[in-house]
Amino acid sequence: MRVKHKKWADPLIDAHPEAIVTKAEEVKGKWQDRFEKPQPIHLEVGMGKGQFIIGMAKAHPEINFIGLEIQRTVAAIALKKSLAEELPNLQLICGDGSDITNYFEPHEIDRMYLNFSDPWPKKRHAKRRLTYHTFLKGYQEILKDQGGVELKTDNMGFFEFSLQSLNNYGMHFDGVWLDLHHSDENEHNVETEYEQKFAAKGQPIYKLTAHFE
Template sequence: MRVRKKKWAVPYMEAHPEYLITEPEKLIGKWESRFKKSQPIHVEVGSGKGQFIIGMAKKHPEINYIGIDLQDSVLAMAVQKAVEGELDNVQLILTDGANVDTFFEKGEVSKVYLNFSDPWPKSRHEKRRLTYKTFLKSYENILPDNSELEFKTDNRGLFEYSLVSLNNYGMKFEMVSLDLHHSDEETIAENVETEYEEKFKQKGPIYKIVAKF
Protein backbone atom coordinates (compact mmCIF):
# COMPACT_ATOMS: atom_id res chain seq x y z
CA MET A 1 0.00 0.00 0.00
CA ARG A 2 1.33 3.40 -0.99
CA VAL A 3 1.78 5.83 1.89
CA ARG A 4 1.42 9.57 1.46
CA LYS A 5 4.59 11.45 2.29
CA LYS A 6 4.50 13.61 5.40
CA LYS A 7 6.76 16.67 5.34
CA TRP A 8 7.11 16.67 9.11
CA ALA A 9 8.19 13.02 9.36
CA VAL A 10 11.94 13.17 8.73
CA PRO A 11 12.58 16.38 10.73
CA TYR A 12 10.60 14.96 13.64
CA MET A 13 12.55 11.72 13.67
CA GLU A 14 15.85 13.56 13.37
CA ALA A 15 14.83 15.58 16.44
CA HIS A 16 14.48 12.35 18.44
CA PRO A 17 17.67 10.33 18.00
CA GLU A 18 17.00 8.72 21.38
CA TYR A 19 14.40 6.56 19.61
CA LEU A 20 15.47 6.51 15.95
CA ILE A 21 18.25 4.40 14.45
CA THR A 22 19.28 4.70 10.80
CA GLU A 23 22.48 2.62 10.81
CA PRO A 24 21.60 -0.53 12.79
CA GLU A 25 24.60 -2.49 11.54
CA LYS A 26 26.80 -0.30 13.75
CA LEU A 27 25.00 -1.60 16.84
CA ILE A 28 25.45 -5.32 16.24
CA GLY A 29 26.32 -6.91 19.57
CA LYS A 30 25.70 -3.60 21.36
CA TRP A 31 21.92 -3.23 21.41
CA GLU A 32 21.73 -3.24 25.20
CA SER A 33 23.44 0.16 25.12
CA ARG A 34 20.32 1.68 23.53
CA PHE A 35 18.10 0.72 26.46
CA LYS A 36 17.89 1.81 30.08
CA LYS A 37 17.72 -1.78 31.33
CA SER A 38 19.38 -5.01 30.23
CA GLN A 39 16.47 -7.35 29.43
CA PRO A 40 15.23 -9.59 26.58
CA ILE A 41 14.86 -7.95 23.17
CA HIS A 42 11.88 -8.60 20.88
CA VAL A 43 11.82 -7.38 17.27
CA GLU A 44 8.89 -6.55 14.99
CA VAL A 45 9.70 -6.58 11.28
CA GLY A 46 7.35 -4.14 9.57
CA SER A 47 6.12 -2.07 12.50
CA GLY A 48 4.18 0.56 10.52
CA LYS A 49 2.68 3.30 12.67
CA GLY A 50 3.79 1.50 15.80
CA GLN A 51 0.51 0.65 17.55
CA PHE A 52 1.61 -2.95 18.17
CA ILE A 53 5.20 -2.30 19.24
CA ILE A 54 4.22 0.62 21.49
CA GLY A 55 1.32 -1.35 22.94
CA MET A 56 3.62 -4.27 23.72
CA ALA A 57 6.21 -1.97 25.29
CA LYS A 58 3.58 -0.50 27.60
CA LYS A 59 2.16 -3.90 28.48
CA HIS A 60 5.54 -5.56 29.05
CA PRO A 61 8.05 -3.13 30.59
CA GLU A 62 10.24 -6.15 31.41
CA ILE A 63 11.03 -6.56 27.68
CA ASN A 64 12.89 -4.25 25.30
CA TYR A 65 11.29 -3.80 21.87
CA ILE A 66 12.69 -2.85 18.48
CA GLY A 67 10.45 -1.96 15.54
CA ILE A 68 11.71 -1.97 11.96
CA ASP A 69 10.09 -0.20 9.00
CA LEU A 70 11.32 1.23 5.71
CA GLN A 71 8.74 4.00 5.30
CA ASP A 72 9.65 7.20 7.11
CA SER A 73 6.10 8.59 6.97
CA VAL A 74 4.71 5.72 9.05
CA LEU A 75 7.73 5.15 11.30
CA ALA A 76 7.59 8.81 12.32
CA MET A 77 4.21 8.11 13.88
CA ALA A 78 5.72 5.24 15.84
CA VAL A 79 8.48 7.55 17.07
CA GLN A 80 5.82 10.08 18.05
CA LYS A 81 3.99 7.45 20.11
CA ALA A 82 7.23 6.48 21.87
CA VAL A 83 8.01 10.11 22.67
CA GLU A 84 4.51 10.78 24.00
CA GLY A 85 4.63 7.61 26.11
CA GLU A 86 8.11 8.45 27.43
CA LEU A 87 9.04 4.81 26.88
CA ASP A 88 12.55 3.65 27.68
CA ASN A 89 12.09 0.12 26.32
CA VAL A 90 11.48 0.97 22.64
CA GLN A 91 13.83 1.63 19.73
CA LEU A 92 12.83 2.12 16.08
CA ILE A 93 14.91 1.40 13.00
CA LEU A 94 14.36 3.14 9.67
CA THR A 95 15.51 0.52 7.18
CA ASP A 96 14.50 -2.56 5.20
CA GLY A 97 13.97 -5.56 7.49
CA ALA A 98 15.19 -8.02 4.85
CA ASN A 99 18.63 -8.46 6.40
CA VAL A 100 18.02 -8.48 10.14
CA ASP A 101 20.93 -10.86 10.65
CA THR A 102 23.29 -8.03 9.68
CA PHE A 103 21.91 -5.94 12.58
CA PHE A 104 21.98 -8.45 15.44
CA GLU A 105 24.28 -11.16 16.76
CA LYS A 106 23.10 -14.73 17.25
CA GLY A 107 21.01 -14.82 20.41
CA GLU A 108 20.83 -11.03 20.77
CA VAL A 109 17.09 -11.13 20.02
CA SER A 110 14.64 -13.37 21.92
CA LYS A 111 11.56 -13.21 19.67
CA VAL A 112 10.46 -11.96 16.23
CA TYR A 113 7.01 -10.66 15.24
CA LEU A 114 5.58 -10.44 11.72
CA ASN A 115 2.27 -8.57 11.66
CA PHE A 116 0.15 -8.16 8.53
CA SER A 117 3.07 -8.35 6.14
CA ASP A 118 2.61 -7.65 2.43
CA PRO A 119 1.22 -10.94 1.01
CA TRP A 120 2.97 -10.57 -2.37
CA PRO A 121 0.30 -12.81 -3.97
CA LYS A 122 1.94 -13.34 -7.36
CA SER A 123 4.05 -16.50 -7.61
CA ARG A 124 7.00 -14.62 -9.07
CA HIS A 125 7.16 -12.53 -5.89
CA GLU A 126 7.36 -15.50 -3.51
CA LYS A 127 10.89 -14.62 -2.41
CA ARG A 128 9.64 -11.27 -1.08
CA ARG A 129 7.24 -12.84 1.42
CA LEU A 130 8.54 -12.45 4.97
CA THR A 131 7.91 -16.13 5.68
CA TYR A 132 9.95 -17.32 2.68
CA LYS A 133 12.82 -19.63 3.64
CA THR A 134 15.57 -17.03 3.23
CA PHE A 135 13.78 -14.70 5.65
CA LEU A 136 13.25 -17.57 8.08
CA LYS A 137 16.98 -18.24 7.95
CA SER A 138 17.75 -14.61 8.79
CA TYR A 139 15.44 -14.75 11.82
CA GLU A 140 16.98 -18.03 12.96
CA ASN A 141 20.42 -16.41 12.70
CA ILE A 142 19.58 -13.81 15.37
CA LEU A 143 17.54 -15.97 17.76
CA PRO A 144 18.66 -18.48 20.37
CA ASP A 145 17.63 -22.10 19.80
CA ASN A 146 13.93 -22.89 20.41
CA SER A 147 12.90 -19.24 20.12
CA GLU A 148 9.53 -18.10 18.80
CA LEU A 149 8.36 -16.44 15.62
CA GLU A 150 4.89 -14.90 15.96
CA PHE A 151 2.89 -14.17 12.80
CA LYS A 152 -0.50 -12.54 12.19
CA THR A 153 -2.37 -11.86 8.95
CA ASP A 154 -5.85 -11.48 7.54
CA ASN A 155 -4.73 -12.87 4.18
CA ARG A 156 -5.77 -16.52 3.83
CA GLY A 157 -3.31 -17.15 1.00
CA LEU A 158 -0.34 -15.83 2.96
CA PHE A 159 -1.46 -17.75 6.05
CA GLU A 160 -1.63 -21.05 4.15
CA TYR A 161 1.67 -20.35 2.41
CA SER A 162 3.32 -19.55 5.75
CA LEU A 163 2.07 -22.75 7.36
CA VAL A 164 3.71 -24.76 4.60
CA SER A 165 6.89 -22.67 4.56
CA LEU A 166 7.42 -22.87 8.33
CA ASN A 167 6.65 -26.57 8.34
CA ASN A 168 9.08 -27.24 5.48
CA TYR A 169 11.72 -25.27 7.35
CA GLY A 170 11.35 -27.70 10.26
CA MET A 171 9.67 -25.35 12.72
CA LYS A 172 7.46 -26.59 15.56
CA PHE A 173 3.98 -25.05 15.81
CA GLU A 174 3.02 -23.83 19.27
CA MET A 175 -0.23 -22.19 18.16
CA VAL A 176 -2.29 -22.02 14.98
CA SER A 177 -5.47 -19.91 15.07
CA LEU A 178 -7.95 -19.70 12.21
CA ASP A 179 -9.88 -16.91 13.93
CA LEU A 180 -7.87 -15.12 16.59
CA HIS A 181 -10.64 -12.80 17.74
CA HIS A 182 -12.95 -15.72 18.45
CA SER A 183 -10.38 -17.65 20.49
CA ASP A 184 -10.47 -18.23 24.23
CA GLU A 185 -10.71 -15.20 26.52
CA GLU A 186 -7.10 -15.43 27.69
CA THR A 187 -5.74 -15.42 24.13
CA ILE A 188 -7.91 -12.45 23.19
CA ALA A 189 -6.90 -10.54 26.34
CA GLU A 190 -3.20 -11.08 25.63
CA ASN A 191 -3.48 -9.95 22.02
CA VAL A 192 -2.17 -6.48 21.18
CA GLU A 193 -3.69 -5.19 17.96
CA THR A 194 -2.01 -3.38 15.09
CA GLU A 195 -3.73 -0.42 13.40
CA TYR A 196 -4.60 -2.66 10.46
CA GLU A 197 -5.99 -5.39 12.70
CA GLU A 198 -8.16 -2.95 14.61
CA LYS A 199 -9.66 -1.68 11.36
CA PHE A 200 -10.20 -4.97 9.53
CA LYS A 201 -10.96 -7.56 12.24
CA GLN A 202 -14.71 -7.15 11.66
CA LYS A 203 -14.38 -7.90 7.95
CA GLY A 204 -13.00 -11.42 8.31
CA PRO A 205 -10.87 -13.73 10.46
CA ILE A 206 -7.42 -12.86 11.71
CA TYR A 207 -5.01 -15.79 11.44
CA LYS A 208 -2.15 -16.33 13.86
CA ILE A 209 0.83 -18.68 14.03
CA VAL A 210 3.35 -19.08 16.83
CA ALA A 211 6.19 -21.40 15.89
CA LYS A 212 9.62 -22.29 17.25
CA PHE A 213 12.86 -22.79 15.37
Protein backbone atom coordinates in the same frame (compact mmCIF):
# COMPACT_ATOMS: atom_id res chain seq x y z
CA MET B 1 0.28 0.67 1.40
CA ARG B 2 2.52 3.64 0.68
CA VAL B 3 2.00 6.72 2.82
CA LYS B 4 2.45 10.18 1.38
CA HIS B 5 5.70 11.75 2.52
CA LYS B 6 5.32 14.28 5.32
CA LYS B 7 7.71 17.25 5.44
CA TRP B 8 8.05 16.91 9.22
CA ALA B 9 9.05 13.23 9.11
CA ASP B 10 12.78 13.52 8.36
CA PRO B 11 13.41 16.40 10.81
CA LEU B 12 11.64 14.48 13.57
CA ILE B 13 13.71 11.35 12.93
CA ASP B 14 16.93 13.38 12.78
CA ALA B 15 16.06 15.13 16.06
CA HIS B 16 15.66 11.91 18.05
CA PRO B 17 18.65 9.59 17.55
CA GLU B 18 18.13 8.38 21.12
CA ALA B 19 14.79 6.82 20.14
CA ILE B 20 15.15 5.79 16.49
CA VAL B 21 18.08 4.34 14.55
CA THR B 22 18.63 4.93 10.83
CA LYS B 23 21.95 3.08 10.57
CA ALA B 24 21.14 -0.06 12.52
CA GLU B 25 24.27 -1.85 11.34
CA GLU B 26 26.24 0.49 13.61
CA VAL B 27 24.33 -0.78 16.66
CA LYS B 28 24.72 -4.47 15.82
CA GLY B 29 25.58 -6.41 18.96
CA LYS B 30 25.04 -3.36 21.19
CA TRP B 31 21.26 -3.07 21.35
CA GLN B 32 21.04 -3.60 25.09
CA ASP B 33 23.06 -0.41 25.59
CA ARG B 34 20.21 1.63 24.10
CA PHE B 35 17.72 0.53 26.74
CA GLU B 36 17.38 1.56 30.37
CA LYS B 37 18.32 -1.94 31.52
CA PRO B 38 19.24 -5.32 29.98
CA GLN B 39 16.15 -7.45 29.32
CA PRO B 40 14.97 -9.94 26.69
CA ILE B 41 14.62 -8.24 23.31
CA HIS B 42 11.53 -8.68 21.12
CA LEU B 43 11.53 -7.40 17.53
CA GLU B 44 8.65 -6.49 15.23
CA VAL B 45 9.49 -6.46 11.52
CA GLY B 46 7.15 -4.06 9.73
CA MET B 47 5.76 -2.10 12.69
CA GLY B 48 3.67 0.27 10.58
CA LYS B 49 2.50 3.24 12.62
CA GLY B 50 3.57 1.57 15.85
CA GLN B 51 0.31 0.68 17.57
CA PHE B 52 1.32 -2.92 18.29
CA ILE B 53 4.92 -2.40 19.39
CA ILE B 54 3.99 0.59 21.59
CA GLY B 55 1.13 -1.38 23.12
CA MET B 56 3.43 -4.32 23.82
CA ALA B 57 6.08 -2.08 25.40
CA LYS B 58 3.46 -0.56 27.69
CA ALA B 59 2.02 -3.95 28.63
CA HIS B 60 5.39 -5.64 29.22
CA PRO B 61 7.92 -3.36 30.92
CA GLU B 62 10.00 -6.47 31.68
CA ILE B 63 10.84 -6.83 27.97
CA ASN B 64 12.80 -4.54 25.64
CA PHE B 65 11.10 -3.98 22.28
CA ILE B 66 12.36 -2.92 18.86
CA GLY B 67 10.09 -1.89 16.00
CA LEU B 68 11.45 -1.90 12.45
CA GLU B 69 9.84 -0.04 9.54
CA ILE B 70 11.16 0.67 6.04
CA GLN B 71 8.99 3.70 5.17
CA ARG B 72 10.42 6.87 6.73
CA THR B 73 7.13 8.73 7.08
CA VAL B 74 5.44 5.69 8.65
CA ALA B 75 8.42 5.24 10.99
CA ALA B 76 8.16 8.93 11.90
CA ILE B 77 4.48 8.53 12.78
CA ALA B 78 5.39 5.64 15.09
CA LEU B 79 8.22 7.71 16.57
CA LYS B 80 5.87 10.61 17.31
CA LYS B 81 3.54 8.25 19.17
CA SER B 82 6.35 6.56 21.09
CA LEU B 83 7.89 9.85 22.23
CA ALA B 84 4.58 10.81 23.82
CA GLU B 85 4.61 7.58 25.84
CA GLU B 86 8.21 7.95 27.12
CA LEU B 87 8.90 4.21 27.12
CA PRO B 88 12.42 3.25 28.29
CA ASN B 89 11.98 -0.27 26.87
CA LEU B 90 11.26 0.74 23.26
CA GLN B 91 13.57 1.52 20.36
CA LEU B 92 12.71 2.02 16.68
CA ILE B 93 14.57 1.35 13.46
CA CYS B 94 13.99 2.95 10.08
CA GLY B 95 15.44 0.30 7.79
CA ASP B 96 14.91 -2.66 5.48
CA GLY B 97 13.81 -5.93 7.08
CA SER B 98 15.56 -7.91 4.34
CA ASP B 99 18.89 -6.76 5.83
CA ILE B 100 18.09 -8.06 9.28
CA THR B 101 21.32 -10.01 9.80
CA ASN B 102 23.21 -6.75 9.23
CA TYR B 103 21.36 -5.19 12.16
CA PHE B 104 21.70 -7.89 14.83
CA GLU B 105 24.36 -10.29 16.05
CA PRO B 106 23.57 -14.01 16.13
CA HIS B 107 21.23 -14.84 19.05
CA GLU B 108 20.71 -11.18 20.00
CA ILE B 109 16.90 -11.37 19.75
CA ASP B 110 14.55 -13.46 21.90
CA ARG B 111 11.31 -13.24 19.91
CA MET B 112 10.01 -11.84 16.62
CA TYR B 113 6.66 -10.55 15.40
CA LEU B 114 5.44 -10.46 11.80
CA ASN B 115 2.15 -8.59 11.76
CA PHE B 116 0.12 -8.17 8.57
CA SER B 117 3.16 -8.44 6.32
CA ASP B 118 2.71 -7.76 2.61
CA PRO B 119 1.33 -11.09 1.26
CA TRP B 120 2.84 -10.64 -2.20
CA PRO B 121 0.03 -12.77 -3.68
CA LYS B 122 1.53 -13.33 -7.12
CA LYS B 123 3.43 -16.61 -7.34
CA ARG B 124 6.45 -14.99 -8.98
CA HIS B 125 6.82 -12.75 -5.91
CA ALA B 126 6.99 -15.61 -3.38
CA LYS B 127 10.62 -14.83 -2.59
CA ARG B 128 9.56 -11.43 -1.23
CA ARG B 129 7.24 -12.89 1.41
CA LEU B 130 8.68 -12.49 4.90
CA THR B 131 8.12 -16.18 5.64
CA TYR B 132 10.05 -17.38 2.57
CA HIS B 133 12.87 -19.73 3.59
CA THR B 134 15.64 -17.18 2.95
CA PHE B 135 14.03 -14.82 5.48
CA LEU B 136 13.55 -17.68 7.94
CA LYS B 137 17.27 -18.39 7.75
CA GLY B 138 17.98 -14.81 8.80
CA TYR B 139 15.49 -14.99 11.66
CA GLN B 140 17.05 -18.21 12.90
CA GLU B 141 20.46 -16.57 12.91
CA ILE B 142 19.51 -13.56 15.03
CA LEU B 143 17.15 -15.41 17.39
CA LYS B 144 18.33 -17.18 20.51
CA ASP B 145 18.12 -20.98 20.57
CA GLN B 146 14.44 -21.99 20.65
CA GLY B 147 13.63 -18.41 19.64
CA GLY B 148 10.02 -17.84 18.71
CA VAL B 149 8.19 -16.19 15.82
CA GLU B 150 4.61 -14.87 16.02
CA LEU B 151 2.64 -14.07 12.89
CA LYS B 152 -0.75 -12.43 12.40
CA THR B 153 -2.50 -11.79 9.08
CA ASP B 154 -5.89 -11.41 7.49
CA ASN B 155 -4.72 -13.09 4.27
CA MET B 156 -5.52 -16.81 4.16
CA GLY B 157 -3.26 -17.42 1.16
CA PHE B 158 -0.27 -15.90 2.92
CA PHE B 159 -1.14 -17.77 6.10
CA GLU B 160 -1.27 -21.12 4.29
CA PHE B 161 2.03 -20.33 2.55
CA SER B 162 3.60 -19.43 5.90
CA LEU B 163 2.41 -22.64 7.57
CA GLN B 164 3.93 -24.69 4.78
CA SER B 165 7.14 -22.66 4.65
CA LEU B 166 7.77 -22.83 8.40
CA ASN B 167 6.92 -26.53 8.44
CA ASN B 168 9.27 -27.28 5.55
CA TYR B 169 12.01 -25.35 7.33
CA GLY B 170 11.62 -27.64 10.34
CA MET B 171 10.08 -25.18 12.75
CA HIS B 172 7.91 -26.42 15.62
CA PHE B 173 4.42 -24.95 15.88
CA ASP B 174 3.30 -23.85 19.34
CA GLY B 175 -0.13 -22.65 18.27
CA VAL B 176 -2.33 -22.02 15.22
CA TRP B 177 -5.52 -19.94 15.33
CA LEU B 178 -7.88 -19.56 12.38
CA ASP B 179 -10.06 -16.96 14.13
CA LEU B 180 -7.94 -15.21 16.73
CA HIS B 181 -10.57 -12.78 17.94
CA HIS B 182 -12.98 -15.59 18.81
CA SER B 183 -10.43 -17.67 20.72
CA ASP B 184 -8.93 -17.72 24.22
CA GLU B 185 -5.69 -16.44 22.66
CA ASN B 186 -7.37 -13.07 22.17
CA GLU B 187 -7.50 -12.37 25.92
CA HIS B 188 -4.11 -10.66 25.97
CA ASN B 189 -3.92 -9.80 22.28
CA VAL B 190 -2.48 -6.40 21.37
CA GLU B 191 -3.97 -5.24 18.08
CA THR B 192 -2.31 -3.53 15.14
CA GLU B 193 -3.91 -0.77 13.06
CA TYR B 194 -4.64 -3.18 10.21
CA GLU B 195 -6.01 -5.76 12.62
CA GLN B 196 -8.59 -3.33 13.98
CA LYS B 197 -9.59 -2.34 10.46
CA PHE B 198 -10.06 -5.89 9.16
CA ALA B 199 -11.68 -7.25 12.33
CA ALA B 200 -14.23 -4.43 12.27
CA LYS B 201 -15.32 -5.70 8.85
CA GLY B 202 -15.79 -9.21 10.23
CA GLN B 203 -12.63 -10.58 8.61
CA PRO B 204 -11.11 -13.45 10.62
CA ILE B 205 -7.58 -12.86 11.87
CA TYR B 206 -5.14 -15.76 11.53
CA LYS B 207 -2.28 -16.28 13.96
CA LEU B 208 0.54 -18.76 14.45
CA THR B 209 3.39 -19.08 16.91
CA ALA B 210 6.39 -21.26 16.20
CA HIS B 211 10.01 -21.70 17.20
CA PHE B 212 13.22 -22.97 15.68
CA GLU B 213 14.48 -26.30 16.95
